Amino acid sequence: MKSMILSAVMILVSSAALAADIEFSNPHVYVPLxxxxxxxxxxxxxxxxxxxxxxxxxSATPFKAVELHESSEKNGRMTMSKMETIKVAAxxxxxxxxxxxxxxxxxxxxxxxxKQTVAIKLLVNDKEQTVNFPVVTRLSKETKTEDKKEEHHxx
Numbered sequence: 228m229k230s231m232i233l234s235a236v237m238i239l240v241s242s243a244a245l246a247a248d249i250e251f252s253n254p255h256v257y258v259p260l261x262x263x264x265x266x267x268x269x270x271x272x273x274x275x276x277x278x279x280x281x282x283x284x285x286s287a288t289p290f291k292a293v294e295l296h297e298s299s300e301k302n303g304r305m306t307m308s309k310m311e312t313i314k315v316a317a318x319x320x321x322x323x324x325x326x327x328x329x330x331x332x333x334x335x336x337x338x339x340x341x342k343q344t345v346a347i348k349l350l351v352n353d354k355e356q357t358v359n360f361p362v363v364t365r366l367s368k369e370t371k372t373e374d375k376k377e378e379h380h381x382x
Contacts, residue, residue, distance in 0.1 A: 251273075255270060255362070256339070256361070258365065264339075265335075267329040268360050272323070273319075275318075281312045281350075281352055282351050285349060285350055285355070295328070296308065332345065341362055344359040
């Protein structure tokens, strides 16, 4: 019996190791702005393999929809367009950051607050991998304090 359990554990450990073609560093999701139930996910994806990996975002709990977005400047305006996948070259990294590429999260089914986590399910070379993204408050770059821009009123 012990050997059967040990064998099962070894299979689980080896399949988990096989699925880990990427490492995610500094994953985080911002608390949605007041009055919205939409936000975005960020972090750095590192390809730990010797060949290119393809990453697709499948779902994010507790959101109804999720998309990869690419931000770019067109005619002096910032625009976002949907991406189907991210390709990360062997041994390279791909950054998801504000103002750049990111994971867009739509229609939260419950309030998303600081210190919670959002479970984002990815397909990495068609293998499922879930990454937990801590929910954090937006910080102002200048002051490193909580960003309250949505509460500012200019007269």
